[in-house]
Amino acid sequence: MTYARLPKIALMSGVIAILVSCGPQAPLSQEERLEQEARAKGESGSSLRDLFAPKKDFGQLGAVNKYIWNASLEVLNFLPITNVDPFTGVITTGYGTPPGGGRAYRATIYVSDPALEARSLKVALATKSGPASASTARALEDAILTRARQLRARDSRF
Template identity: 30%
Template sequence: MTYFVRVFCLVALIATLSACSGVKVSEPYLPNDRWDQREKRQSVLGGEGLTFGDSKAERQDQGGTGIGVNGYLWRATLDTISFMPLASADPFGGVVLTDWHTPSTSPNERFKLNVYILGQALRADGIRVAAFRQVRNNVNEWQAIDMDPKAVTDIENAILTRARQLRTESMTQ
């Protein structure tokens, strides 16, 4: 066999063995008098077996049950844009997408927001907003209009202000 074929077979064997590490095998039936005499079985490859990536202890330190972004920014985003209909909200990826919202004061204009929470820290650069505006033209079609950058910054600042309020409230309780 060539060197390439040997390496390929070795990689395939390792991948197959690592795939079997998650298989749960039930304990064999042992009568009560022999139950206490059984030995705890261990893996040939060590305590956790063959793993790729993080160890089990490192995965437990990460939590895994909470949201993947800053909780105050997440809650503040939902509070701040609650007047708009939500199209999608992903707490693990930190993405909130709204559907088009038409204000009652201007029926020929509509807005849409995409909010991205970029990390777990409560910082000014931890949030990014993309805002879209459309205006109805003479032939009753929606036409995209550029948003004022100051309006986008104001939305980001409103979310950050609300996040700071939520953090302050949680610290006083």
Template identity: 30%
Template sequence: MIRFALPAALLLALAACGQGRYVEQDEYNDPRNRGGERGSILGQGGLILFGSSTARSGTGEAGALGVNAFLWRGTLDTLAFMPLVSADPFGGVIITDWYAPPEAPDERFKVTAYILGRQLRADGVRISVFRQVNSRGQWVDVPVTADMGTALEDRVLARARELRVQSVQTAGR
């Protein structure tokens, strides 16, 4: 049994190494990266690993983010001061861990951000903020002001626009 399992495992590992490549800084919106056979070990119509982004996005872009790259990066940059628990670039969900500001150690915040599509639009990001206060050694949920999530969304959109302008300027050089 081991005599057949070891060579099979080695062949599988070797086959998985065939299409490795480095990811460039902003290749997700680069039209030169459309098409190809990425995502398939056996070529066109072969064994597809982890699904196909062409079915998800309907754009024919294989190997791309499931969401807008500028909104994704803008959200990560905006929430960089908070520790991350989860970041799913294909589903477009970013979840932070609890963060206590140094000026208010008895208060903590948690954020969940949703990137809603592939276009850079004002309604392309939704942010939910959760707040707790320490009351006699127990963390208790308290309401958040209605504009806190909107303020974070505005910061994300501003950062995404900056990134978009930088990419256009870089492409023009």
């Protein structure tokens, strides 16, 4: 054997190894097949590790916090809803008068984060004559966040 044939032999050995690895797989046992089907469906068996794994946050609704989202809809139920997009976290309302109030308001709510925190909520409030005062918008944000915390506390009891 000469050294000139060595690269050809190495190349042929590599091609044969690749072709052999493309062969059929060994048949799966019944248990392995069931486990593979469960993984394909998104189901998985539980294990001891599941007890210590971090819990899912069920407060999320897509990219927004479900408690802030629902609290916004509950607190502003006196306003007619014109647009709702849970994927971007925007709720837009038309003009409406709060119970016991004389001035009509319009609101745009932006839920920007899945966390139940003040930074996750932005409220833009307007009257027919222009923007509402910052203190009114802040009071509305506080009311929404308070209601969101109440909803979360109610859910955590069960």
